[in-house]
Amino acid sequence: DIQMTQSPSSLSASVGDRVTITCRASQGINSFLAWYQQKPGKVPKLLIYAASTLQSGVPSRFSGSGSGTDFTLTISSLQPEDLATYYCQTYNSAPRRAFGQGTKVEVK
Amino acid sequence: QVQLVESGGGLVNPGGSLRLSCAASGFTFSDYYMSWVRQAPGKGLEWVSYISSSGSNIYYADSVRGRFTISRDNTKNSLYLQMSSLRGADTAVYYCAREGYSDYEGWFDPWGQGTLVTVSS
Numbered sequence: 001d002i003q004m005t006q007s008p009s010s011l012s013a014s015v016g017d018r019v020t021i022t023c024r025a026s027q028g029i030n031s032f033l034a035w036y037q038q039k040p041g042k043v044p045k046l047l048i049y050a051a052s053t054l055q056s057g058v059p060s061r062f063s064g065s066g067s068g069t070d071f072t073l074t075i076s077s078l079q080p081e082d083l084a085t086y087y088c089q090t091y092n093s094a095p096r097r098a099f100g101q102g103t104k105v106e107v108k
Numbered sequence: 109q110v111q112l113v114e115s116g117g118g119l120v121n122p123g124g125s126l127r128l129s130c131a132a133s134g135f136t137f138s139d140y141y142m143s144w145v146r147q148a149p150g151k152g153l154e155w156v157s158y159i160s161s162s163g164s165n166i167y168y169a170d171s172v173r174g175r176f177t178i179s180r181d182n183t184k185n186s187l188y189l190q191m192s193s194l195r196g197a198d199t200a201v202y203y204c205a206r207e208g209y210s211d212y213e214g215w216f217d218p219w220g221q222g223t224l225v226t227v228s229s
Contacts, residue, residue, distance in 0.1 A: 001170075036153075038153075043203065043219045043220070043221060043222065044153065044219055046217035046218075050215075089153075089155075089216070091212075092211050092212050092214050096155070096158055096167040097155040099155060101152050
Protein backbone atom coordinates (compact mmCIF):
# COMPACT_ATOMS: atom_id res chain seq x y z
CA ASP A 1 0.00 0.00 0.00
CA ILE A 2 1.10 3.54 -0.70
CA GLN A 3 1.93 5.67 2.32
CA MET A 4 1.77 9.45 2.24
CA THR A 5 4.11 11.35 4.55
CA GLN A 6 3.81 15.07 5.13
CA SER A 7 6.39 17.37 6.63
CA PRO A 8 6.50 19.23 8.82
CA SER A 9 3.69 18.09 11.12
CA SER A 10 3.22 21.67 12.22
CA LEU A 11 4.68 25.07 11.55
CA SER A 12 4.31 28.64 12.73
CA ALA A 13 4.89 31.54 10.38
CA SER A 14 4.21 35.26 10.18
CA VAL A 15 1.75 37.04 7.96
CA GLY A 16 3.37 37.56 4.57
CA ASP A 17 5.77 34.65 4.89
CA ARG A 18 6.19 32.04 2.19
CA VAL A 19 5.16 28.65 3.53
CA THR A 20 6.02 25.28 2.02
CA ILE A 21 4.54 21.91 2.95
CA THR A 22 5.95 18.70 1.55
CA CYS A 23 4.18 15.43 0.81
CA ARG A 24 6.11 12.29 -0.08
CA ALA A 25 4.61 9.10 -1.50
CA SER A 26 6.16 5.74 -0.71
CA GLN A 27 6.04 4.93 -4.42
CA GLY A 28 5.44 6.86 -7.61
CA ILE A 29 1.93 8.25 -8.07
CA ASN A 30 2.43 10.31 -11.24
CA SER A 31 0.46 13.50 -10.58
CA PHE A 32 -2.48 11.86 -8.83
CA LEU A 33 -2.34 14.16 -5.83
CA ALA A 34 -4.72 16.61 -4.21
CA TRP A 35 -4.37 19.12 -1.37
CA TYR A 36 -7.04 20.12 1.15
CA GLN A 37 -7.41 22.83 3.75
CA GLN A 38 -9.37 22.16 6.92
CA LYS A 39 -9.99 25.13 9.17
CA PRO A 40 -10.79 24.45 12.84
CA GLY A 41 -14.24 22.95 13.22
CA LYS A 42 -14.91 23.06 9.49
CA VAL A 43 -15.26 20.63 6.61
CA PRO A 44 -12.17 19.99 4.44
CA LYS A 45 -11.93 22.09 1.31
CA LEU A 46 -10.24 21.11 -1.94
CA LEU A 47 -7.39 23.46 -2.88
CA ILE A 48 -5.46 21.69 -5.63
CA TYR A 49 -5.86 18.55 -7.70
CA ALA A 50 -3.69 16.78 -10.28
CA ALA A 51 -0.73 18.03 -8.22
CA SER A 52 -0.81 21.59 -9.57
CA THR A 53 -4.30 22.55 -10.77
CA LEU A 54 -5.88 25.21 -8.59
CA GLN A 55 -9.52 24.55 -7.75
CA SER A 56 -11.89 27.28 -8.84
CA GLY A 57 -12.26 30.02 -6.25
CA VAL A 58 -9.05 29.22 -4.38
CA PRO A 59 -6.76 32.23 -3.90
CA SER A 60 -3.78 32.35 -6.22
CA ARG A 61 -1.34 32.50 -3.30
CA PHE A 62 -1.81 28.73 -3.10
CA SER A 63 0.13 26.60 -5.55
CA GLY A 64 1.14 22.98 -5.92
CA SER A 65 4.00 21.25 -7.66
CA GLY A 66 5.70 17.90 -8.05
CA SER A 67 5.22 14.52 -9.64
CA GLY A 68 6.29 10.97 -8.96
CA THR A 69 6.97 10.79 -5.23
CA ASP A 70 7.64 14.35 -4.06
CA PHE A 71 5.06 17.11 -3.93
CA THR A 72 4.85 20.60 -2.48
CA LEU A 73 2.07 22.93 -1.42
CA THR A 74 3.18 26.56 -1.26
CA ILE A 75 1.42 29.55 0.24
CA SER A 76 3.23 32.50 -1.30
CA SER A 77 2.17 35.07 1.28
CA LEU A 78 0.57 33.67 4.43
CA GLN A 79 -2.65 35.35 5.54
CA PRO A 80 -4.37 35.17 8.94
CA GLU A 81 -7.25 33.20 7.42
CA ASP A 82 -4.83 30.47 6.32
CA LEU A 83 -4.76 29.10 9.86
CA ALA A 84 -5.69 25.48 9.19
CA THR A 85 -4.51 21.92 8.84
CA TYR A 86 -3.47 20.92 5.33
CA TYR A 87 -3.69 17.39 3.95
CA CYS A 88 -2.35 15.76 0.83
CA GLN A 89 -4.23 12.86 -0.75
CA THR A 90 -3.39 10.42 -3.50
CA TYR A 91 -5.92 8.67 -5.73
CA ASN A 92 -5.95 5.83 -8.25
CA SER A 93 -3.46 3.74 -6.36
CA ALA A 94 -3.64 0.95 -3.83
CA PRO A 95 -5.15 1.66 -1.34
CA ARG A 96 -7.44 3.41 -3.68
CA ARG A 97 -7.20 6.72 -1.85
CA ALA A 98 -4.90 7.73 0.98
CA PHE A 99 -4.25 10.88 2.99
CA GLY A 100 -1.12 12.27 4.55
CA GLN A 101 -1.22 12.79 8.30
CA GLY A 102 -1.72 16.55 8.01
CA THR A 103 0.30 19.72 8.59
CA LYS A 104 -1.01 22.25 11.08
CA VAL A 105 -0.24 25.84 10.10
CA GLU A 106 -0.28 28.52 12.77
CA VAL A 107 -0.05 32.22 12.08
CA LYS A 108 2.15 34.20 14.46
CA GLN B 109 -26.02 24.31 -5.74
CA VAL B 110 -24.14 21.06 -5.21
CA GLN B 111 -25.01 19.68 -1.80
CA LEU B 112 -24.34 16.53 0.19
CA VAL B 113 -26.21 15.89 3.42
CA GLU B 114 -25.31 12.97 5.67
CA SER B 115 -27.58 11.40 8.25
CA GLY B 116 -27.79 8.32 10.43
CA GLY B 117 -24.99 8.92 12.90
CA GLY B 118 -25.37 8.42 16.61
CA LEU B 119 -24.32 6.44 19.66
CA VAL B 120 -23.97 2.68 19.20
CA ASN B 121 -22.66 -0.11 21.40
CA PRO B 122 -19.45 -1.95 20.47
CA GLY B 123 -20.35 -4.78 18.13
CA GLY B 124 -23.44 -2.95 16.94
CA SER B 125 -24.51 -1.74 13.53
CA LEU B 126 -25.44 1.57 11.97
CA ARG B 127 -26.41 2.74 8.49
CA LEU B 128 -25.31 6.12 7.23
CA SER B 129 -27.00 7.91 4.36
CA CYS B 130 -25.91 10.77 2.14
CA ALA B 131 -28.46 12.68 0.10
CA ALA B 132 -27.06 14.39 -2.97
CA SER B 133 -28.54 17.33 -4.86
CA GLY B 134 -27.55 19.94 -7.40
CA PHE B 135 -25.74 17.59 -9.78
CA THR B 136 -26.28 14.39 -11.78
CA PHE B 137 -25.52 11.92 -9.02
CA SER B 138 -25.36 8.90 -11.31
CA ASP B 139 -22.40 10.38 -13.20
CA TYR B 140 -20.03 10.56 -10.25
CA TYR B 141 -17.90 8.28 -8.13
CA MET B 142 -18.53 8.75 -4.40
CA SER B 143 -16.54 8.13 -1.25
CA TRP B 144 -16.85 8.01 2.51
CA VAL B 145 -14.07 9.64 4.54
CA ARG B 146 -13.87 9.71 8.33
CA GLN B 147 -12.09 11.73 10.96
CA ALA B 148 -11.65 10.53 14.51
CA PRO B 149 -11.81 13.23 17.19
CA GLY B 150 -8.66 15.35 17.04
CA LYS B 151 -7.16 13.14 14.32
CA GLY B 152 -6.51 13.31 10.60
CA LEU B 153 -8.58 12.28 7.62
CA GLU B 154 -8.98 8.61 6.75
CA TRP B 155 -10.51 7.39 3.49
CA VAL B 156 -13.02 4.60 4.18
CA SER B 157 -14.55 3.42 0.91
CA TYR B 158 -15.47 4.40 -2.63
CA ILE B 159 -18.00 3.31 -5.17
CA SER B 160 -18.02 3.93 -8.90
CA SER B 161 -20.85 5.77 -10.61
CA SER B 162 -22.66 2.58 -11.60
CA GLY B 163 -21.81 0.77 -8.37
CA SER B 164 -19.81 -1.88 -10.18
CA ASN B 165 -16.44 -0.98 -8.61
CA ILE B 166 -16.10 -0.80 -4.85
CA TYR B 167 -13.03 -0.53 -2.64
CA TYR B 168 -12.50 -0.39 1.10
CA ALA B 169 -9.75 0.62 3.46
CA ASP B 170 -8.17 -2.35 5.22
CA SER B 171 -9.48 -1.05 8.55
CA VAL B 172 -13.13 -1.54 7.55
CA ARG B 173 -13.07 -4.28 4.91
CA GLY B 174 -15.44 -7.10 5.83
CA ARG B 175 -17.36 -4.93 8.30
CA PHE B 176 -18.58 -1.97 6.22
CA THR B 177 -20.59 -2.04 3.00
CA ILE B 178 -20.92 0.92 0.66
CA SER B 179 -23.83 1.17 -1.75
CA ARG B 180 -25.75 3.72 -3.76
CA ASP B 181 -29.21 4.20 -5.22
CA ASN B 182 -28.96 6.39 -8.29
CA THR B 183 -32.76 6.60 -8.52
CA LYS B 184 -32.83 8.24 -5.09
CA ASN B 185 -29.59 10.26 -5.45
CA SER B 186 -28.33 8.60 -2.32
CA LEU B 187 -25.15 7.02 -0.99
CA TYR B 188 -25.07 4.61 1.94
CA LEU B 189 -22.60 3.08 4.37
CA GLN B 190 -23.72 0.03 6.30
CA MET B 191 -21.44 -0.42 9.30
CA SER B 192 -21.38 -3.55 11.42
CA SER B 193 -19.19 -5.05 14.15
CA LEU B 194 -18.44 -1.52 15.22
CA ARG B 195 -15.44 -0.80 17.45
CA GLY B 196 -14.30 2.16 19.49
CA ALA B 197 -11.75 2.95 16.80
CA ASP B 198 -14.65 3.57 14.40
CA THR B 199 -15.72 6.61 16.45
CA ALA B 200 -15.44 9.51 14.04
CA VAL B 201 -17.18 12.10 11.97
CA TYR B 202 -18.12 10.41 8.70
CA TYR B 203 -18.12 12.56 5.59
CA CYS B 204 -19.68 11.80 2.26
CA ALA B 205 -17.64 13.26 -0.61
CA ARG B 206 -18.07 13.49 -4.35
CA GLU B 207 -15.28 12.40 -6.65
CA GLY B 208 -15.04 12.78 -10.41
CA TYR B 209 -16.30 10.91 -13.42
CA SER B 210 -13.60 8.26 -13.32
CA ASP B 211 -11.00 6.52 -11.18
CA TYR B 212 -8.47 9.09 -12.40
CA GLU B 213 -10.43 11.95 -10.86
CA GLY B 214 -10.30 10.75 -7.27
CA TRP B 215 -10.16 14.07 -5.47
CA PHE B 216 -12.98 14.99 -3.11
CA ASP B 217 -15.15 17.98 -3.85
CA PRO B 218 -17.50 18.84 -2.33
CA TRP B 219 -17.84 17.27 1.12
CA GLY B 220 -20.92 16.93 3.24
CA GLN B 221 -21.10 18.47 6.67
CA GLY B 222 -20.43 15.10 8.31
CA THR B 223 -22.30 12.88 10.76
CA LEU B 224 -20.83 11.79 14.08
CA VAL B 225 -20.67 8.10 14.94
CA THR B 226 -19.79 7.27 18.54
CA VAL B 227 -19.10 3.66 19.48
CA SER B 228 -19.28 3.26 23.22
CA SER B 229 -21.06 1.28 25.90
